[in-house]
Amino acid sequence: MMKRIAVLASGNGSNLQAIIEATESGVIRDGTVALVVSDRTNAYALERARKKNIAASYFSPHKYSSREEYDRGLVTYLERRQIDLVVLAGFMRLLTPYFVLIFQHRILNIHPALLPSFPGEHGVAEALAYGVKVTGCTVHFVDEGVDTGPIILQEAVHVYNDDTSESLHSRIHAVEHRLYPKAIDLVLRDKVTIKGRRCIIDEG
Numbered sequence: 598m599m600k601r602i603a604v605l606a607s608g609n610g611s612n613l614q615a616i617i618e619a620t621e622s623g624v625i626r627d628g629t630v631a632l633v634v635s636d637r638t639n640a641y642a643l644e645r646a647r648k649k650n651i652a653a654s655y656f657s658p659h660k661y662s663s664r665e666e667y668d669r670g671l672v673t674y675l676e677r678r679q680i681d682l683v684v685l686a687g688f689m690r691l692l693t694p695y696f697v698l699i700f701q702h703r704i705l706n707i708h709p710a711l712l713p714s715f716p717g718e719h720g721v722a723e724a725l726a727y728g729v730k731v732t733g734c735t736v737h738f739v740d741e742g743v744d745t746g747p748i749i750l751q752e753a754v755h756v757y758n759d760d761t762s763e764s765l766h767s768r769i770h771a772v773e774h775r776l777y778p779k780a781i782d783l784v785l786r787d788k789v790t791i792k793g794r795r796c797i798i799d800e801g
């Protein structure tokens with residue numbers, strides 16, 4: 598049975614694109630992108646979804662009185678559409694504990710740094726400014742914190758002397774586009790077991 602993925606995205610949606618293509622090519626074996634939601638009306642991610650005939654919805658933060666009300670609306674929407682897995686792909690809103698509890702262990706995020714270093718909104722720029730020689734990206738389960746949930750996969754990216762935030766982010770993006778589909782495939786095939794803070798991956 599194909600599992601139904603909802604992708605939440607605020608921006609360009611290049612990870613969304615990689616995930617859709619991975620469902621088409623069979624890199625993601627047991628899932629299909631059933632819908633895309635954005636908190637920004639002009640997010641290119643919505644356009645990418647429509648081009649693939651995937652339901653795409655704008656959820657306006659201005660229509661709700663609080664972050665929790667927003668999340669309640671979103672949860673109802675996702676539950677009605679029988680979503681199995683929520684995938685955050687550049688979604689720049691922090692989910693409330695209400696949302697996290699309902700979809701516990703069924704929400705993934707990708708972050709453009711090697712967590713727990715450089716969490717938050719500016720992971721690439723902060724790693725560069727700090728002067729690290731190696732950064733990378735992390736796929737993790739989402740909990741109530743900011744980029745604190747159990748880590749599923751990570752991959753390193755070297756920082757070059759002449760890197761700018763843009764050049765570094767573009768190399769990180771390239772890795773993300775490979776790593777995120779792989780992590781989603783593992784989770785959908787029940788190959789990831791959470792033990793405390795650790796994710797045990799059954800690669801077989």
Ligand code: GAR
Nearest residue numbers: 608609610611612687707708709717
């Ligand atoms: C990605 O690099 C993702 O890691 C980052 O936003 C970018 C979205 O790109 N997420 C965060 O910084 C979350 N804290 P995309 O819209 O092209 O997929």
